[in-house]
Amino acid sequence: MGLFSFIKEAGEKLFGAGEAKAAQETAAKTPTPVNVDAANAAAAKAIQNYISKNNLPTEGYDIKFDGASGTVIVQGNVDTQEIKEKILLCCGNVSGVEAVQDQLYVPSKEPEARFYTVVKGDTLSRIAKEMYGNANAYMKIFEANRPMLSNPDKIYPGQALRIPE
Amino acid sequence: MYSFSRSSLVRLLIIAGLSSALLVACGEKEPKVEEALESAKTHTEQAASEAKEAAIDAVQAAKEAAAAAKEQIKETTEATEKAVSND
Numbered sequence: 001m002g003l004f005s006f007i008k009e010a011g012e013k014l015f016g017a018g019e020a021k022a023a024q025e026t027a028a029k030t031p032t033p034v035n036v037d038a039a040n041a042a043a044a045k046a047i048q049n050y051i052s053k054n055n056l057p058t059e060g061y062d063i064k065f066d067g068a069s070g071t072v073i074v075q076g077n078v079d080t081q082e083i084k085e086k087i088l089l090c091c092g093n094v095s096g097v098e099a100v101q102d103q104l105y106v107p108s109k110e111p112e113a114r115f116y117t118v119v120k121g122d123t124l125s126r127i128a129k130e131m132y133g134n135a136n137a138y139m140k141i142f143e144a145n146r147p148m149l150s151n152p153d154k155i156y157p158g159q160a161l162r163i164p165e
Numbered sequence: 166m167y168s169f170s171r172s173s174l175v176r177l178l179i180i181a182g183l184s185s186a187l188l189v190a191c192g193e194k195e196p197k198v199e200e201a202l203e204s205a206k207t208h209t210e211q212a213a214s215e216a217k218e219a220a221i222d223a224v225q226a227a228k229e230a231a232a233a234a235k236e237q238i239k240e241t242t243e244a245t246e247k248a249v250s251n252d
């Protein structure tokens with residue numbers, strides 16, 4: 001449980017327009033509470049869809065987004081600590097998200113992974129050397145962050161990663 | 166010592182021949198299976214990437230909506246205060 005901070009502009013910048021853009025324009029023209037709530041709900045739904053596309057479960061918990069604070073609130077139950085941490089990472093690594101409020105419960109007590117924020121010039125080998133004292137252990141970090149990471153070389157500054165024990 | 170009849174020997178040869186043919190066929194298909202797996206992986210990554218793009222857009226939209234609402238409240242408050250002070 002807790003609040004995880006993320007670097008809001010750190011997420012992968014992948015540009016595109018669509019329904020979200022239309023929602024933005026509508027809400028910007030008439031920022032009524034209803035339109036703001038609708039925009040928040042659309043953001044939460046889009047984040048949930050992103051989680052789903054990473055083959056992670058989307059049932060048993062709710063996702064909410066608060067545009068005023070840039071915070072994602074994740075509330076409910078998941079099966080394992082690993083799933084919980086991957087869900088939190090999916091939420092936090094979306095560009096624009098500033099914090100993730102973790103209210104996810106795991107039925108059994110499992111070791112928690114550490115989180116590491118990538119800095120400029122980092123490689124998984126360098127992180128593995130820092131975390132485990134062994135650069136060759138980079139695959140352990142890669143595997144712990146799949147499928148969000150598709151390639152050990154594709155990391156970016158500001159990205160949060162799970163570092164298992 | 167085993168003694169094979171001629172028909173048993175022929176059957177054994179046929180089985181051996183078929184097994185070899187199957188092995189060759191599987192060997193030829195292996196790259197195709199790998200290609201299909203690679204294609205599925207690429208497709209999954211693409212879908213996740215597009216979903217992330219949509220999430221980024223939606224988060225941005227929600228933040229701008231919240232900022233616009235805040236600005237509107239501020240303007241309304243200021244207008245009200247001005248109206249009250251003019252009375």
